[in-house]
Amino acid sequence: MADVLKIGIAEWKQTTAPNRLRTAGLGSCVGVILYDTRLQLAAMAHVMLPDSTIARKNQTIEVGKYADTAIDALVHSLKREGATRLQAKMAGGAQMFQFKYENEAMRIGERNAEAIRQALKVHRIPLVAEDCGGHNGRTIEFDVATSVLSIRTVSVGTKEL
Template sequence: MDEVVRIGIAEYAVSQKPIILRTAGLGSCVGVIIYDQERGLSSMAHVMLPDSTISRNIALEIGKFADTAVVELARRLRQSGAIRLRAKIAGGAQMFQFKYEHESMRIGERNIAAVKLALRKANVPLVAEDVGGTNGRTIEFHSQTGRLVIRTVNVGTLEI
């Protein structure tokens, strides 16, 4: 049985061995998985917000923001020898409905867009996604198979 590493909100992990990366409580947050399956390298971040410009201490909050988390995961994987990086994402739900939705309240949509932009800038192709909706998710990435198992509240389980 592979080791399970739990990633909390605004955290990230990088691994060079067979592992299961898991994060729970993805509402408007986005789970970002970047991996090189052939080399056995994998990573996951639990991204809370789209843009690090609001951060007071970015060194302590790399996993919190789409722009910094994606760059850091790609950098660390490439540093470990990754050649063929790919990404999968899940989350970004609109958890609360507001009568007058101001753009700043649409965190899920903004997180999805920011993660996709950061992946393009880092030259990491997005190969699968399960994003949006109104329900929270728990995700589990199996590094040996490249499977991302997504459990969505009131919906069920999906594998991508």
Template sequence: MNVIKVGMADLNIASSPDRIRTVGLGSCVGVALYDKITKIGGLAHIMLPSSTLNKGVLNVAKYADTAIPKLIDDMVKKGADSRRIIAKIAGGAQMFSFSSASEIMRIGPRNVEACKEALRHARIHLNCEDTGGNWGRTIEMDCSTGVLQVRSVNNGVKEF
């Protein structure tokens, strides 16, 4: 068994018996996708909601609207069936409080909303989520079971 690491603004896929992990989810959202028949999993560490404001070279893994379709495509190329893929998400925290209630400063909640919209658009069922709050998370999915483990310093370990 190997642990495949996914960095910030990165995505990757893995299959049983491997695990796939990303650390440091604050306002970023970790999107874990899984096909239980082929036991293929995918994970994206999404930083921002939309690629429309991108200037320069596009990193598709950085944005919800481009990372989720790419992750699904990569999984299908490996043998997953998009009709069976389910999603689990974590992160999207509001890490800092601001005196203004400006929409632009709500990065975590906007990331969560954008990920849900991209999943709806792709017709992927959102099975569960651990989002919001003001704490960071580390997530790891076991591709042999599809169980997503969410760890945080003050809130312990949860499994979905």
């Protein structure tokens, strides 16, 4: 019997087939999945912010909260389990609010997605599919056995990557 592991905001989890990984409430946040199809092993993070350097000093960093620390944690954990052929998929990064003046600080979704792309490049992990941007929230679920990412977008519908 397969379990569905739910990942909350700023969290990350890892599992094997036949389990699934799910996160909801992806607005400007990005859900990123790293997986090894040979081992049927995967990890998902619900990334809120692009860079951990904005965290206050003396603050305990939630590694799943930031793109840089989340990718590092997922890579380290999956490799510890023997993963050698990692791939990635991601979804989210919407611009949830319309502003008259596009301020760089307000483009969190776009910045989150770009930070994840950069972190994946550093680790030489191919991003094989993504569904980022737009103005609607998403819920995603990754099937570890099939490597299919189901994306349910508010007011749009469901698709698979």
